[in-house]
Amino acid sequence: MNTLVDLTHIMxxxxxxxxxxxxxxxxxxxxxxxxxxxxxxxxxxSHTGTHIxxxxxxxxxxxSLSDFALNAFCGKAICLEHTIENPLTTxxxxxxxxxxxxxxxxxxxxxxxxxxxxxxxxxxxxxxDTEVLNMLVSYQLKGLGIDTISVDxxxxxxxxNHRLLLGNDLIIIENxxxxxxxxxxxxxxxxxPLHINKGDGSPVRAVART
Amino acid sequence: MNTLVDLTHIMxxxxxxxxxxxxxxxxxxxxxxxxxxxxxxxxxxSHTGTHIxxxxxxxxxxxSLSDFALNAFCGKAICLEHTIENPLTTxxxxxxxxxxxxxxxxxxxxxxxxxxxxxxxxxxxxxxDTEVLNMLVSYQLKGLGIDTISVDxxxxxxxxNHRLLLGNDLIIIENxxxxxxxxxxxxxxxxxPLHINKGDGSPVRAVART
Numbered sequence: 001m002n003t004l005v006d007l008t009h010i011m012x013x014x015x016x017x018x019x020x021x022x023x024x025x026x027x028x029x030x031x032x033x034x035x036x037x038x039x040x041x042x043x044x045x046s047h048t049g050t051h052i053x054x055x056x057x058x059x060x061x062x063x064s065l066s067d068f069a070l071n072a073f074c075g076k077a078i079c080l081e082h083t084i085e086n087p088l089t090t091x092x093x094x095x096x097x098x099x100x101x102x103x104x105x106x107x108x109x110x111x112x113x114x115x116x117x118x119x120x121x122x123x124x125x126x127x128x129d130t131e132v133l134n135m136l137v138s139y140q141l142k143g144l145g146i147d148t149i150s151v152d153x154x155x156x157x158x159x160x161n162h163r164l165l166l167g168n169d170l171i172i173i174e175n176x177x178x179x180x181x182x183x184x185x186x187x188x189x190x191x192x193p194l195h196i197n198k199g200d201g202s203p204v205r206a207v208a209r210t
Numbered sequence: 211m212n213t214l215v216d217l218t219h220i221m222x223x224x225x226x227x228x229x230x231x232x233x234x235x236x237x238x239x240x241x242x243x244x245x246x247x248x249x250x251x252x253x254x255x256s257h258t259g260t261h262i263x264x265x266x267x268x269x270x271x272x273x274s275l276s277d278f279a280l281n282a283f284c285g286k287a288i289c290l291e292h293t294i295e296n297p298l299t300t301x302x303x304x305x306x307x308x309x310x311x312x313x314x315x316x317x318x319x320x321x322x323x324x325x326x327x328x329x330x331x332x333x334x335x336x337x338x339d340t341e342v343l344n345m346l347v348s349y350q351l352k353g354l355g356i357d358t359i360s361v362d363x364x365x366x367x368x369x370x371n372h373r374l375l376l377g378n379d380l381i382i383i384e385n386x387x388x389x390x391x392x393x394x395x396x397x398x399x400x401x402x403p404l405h406i407n408k409g410d411g412s413p414v415r416a417v418a419r420t
Contacts, residue, residue: 010276037268045251046252058247058248071214196250
């Protein structure tokens with residue numbers, strides 16, 4: 001029997017968003033009393049909550065979500081630790097060479113999802129070393145996910161890690177959660193985005209199946 | 211090697227919506243030129259495009275999306291024909307009793323997705339007989355999907371089929387497409403919705419894996 005793990009933060013008013021981003025709204029504009037049915041108006045930026053970045057997010061000639069085949073959004077994944085106490089090193093990446101050859105996604109556990117809804121979520125979270133990412137993109141990966149709001153620091157101006165990953169046609173999944181139980185395990189990963197025409201990104205329900 | 215089939219209409223301006231529903235907007239409000247990155251503002255009703263209905267859509271005490279476990283949104287599915295030429299009958303349902311015991315979802319192929327973006331999409335599409343649905347809900351199904359805008363006619367006031375399915379805690383998936391190649395096949399089906407708190411429904415990327 002497979003177990004599904006929800007890697008997705010809940011979407012609601014006052015959920016954290018990247019500093020400067022318009023806050024999402026979930027408005028009950030149709031109700032059973034008034035209309036005979038409940039329906040919400042969703043108003044949100046495409047990179048709200050647990051979401052995917054497509055290369056088109058930062059490259060005007062980059063692939064958009066609708067340029068990828070569906071199998072770009074699912075496959076085998078491995079979860080690696082990159083905490084303040086135990087940062088991910090090129091040495092560790094080398095030591096799992098054989099596992100990395102077999103997976104489509106690397107998910108990075110930093111533990112930062114525990115700070116979701118606090119000011120600390122935005123500040124000084126661990127981001128992978130560019131040298132580590134350089135090694136990872138040498139594998140046949142479809143994407144890289146992380147449990148922080150970004151693969152670059154909030155104040156980053158060069159977006160070096162975004163450029164490296166998206167420039168190699170990987171997708172990025174940000175604001176993941178519940179990664180800890182998956183550490184060092186290989187599992188099935190699903191992150192099918194909304195089918196937005198020429199989407200630069202999409203909120204997504206990210207799911208692990210162990 | 212598994213094949214993925216996208217059962218999802220593309221989301222874009224001027225996509226068809228249920229008559230009376232606010233049209234969705236996909237606004238490029240952040241651009242590389244202006245902001246250094248592309249990002250859209252998505253503004254849409256929760257039942258836009260290929261989407262899920264949760265029981266809370268029409269029952270104030272019904273389950274919302276966040277009340278379901280993740281495994282409510284994936285499992286084995288079978289696709290059955292219900293066209294004007296060949297309507298689905300209780301006799302046919304009886305004849306596939308053993309298959310229905312093994313699946314979690316029934317997807318109904320009416321062929322109506324060919325009329326997406328035309329006025330005919332909204333008019334006189336085939337909906338399953340309530341008697342047929344009564345038989346189907348007697349199985350252990352998680353949900354029922356269809357390639358029309360609704361399981362009831364647009365002008366329906368009693369929403370009898372919605373009440374029957376959602377009243378039995380099934381989810382409904384509407385506005386599916388590409389069902390024809392799946393007719394009478396058993397396959398894996400995924401329809402993980404956005405993780406909207408107390409969601410009455412959600413646009414979804416619906417996927418078959420054969």
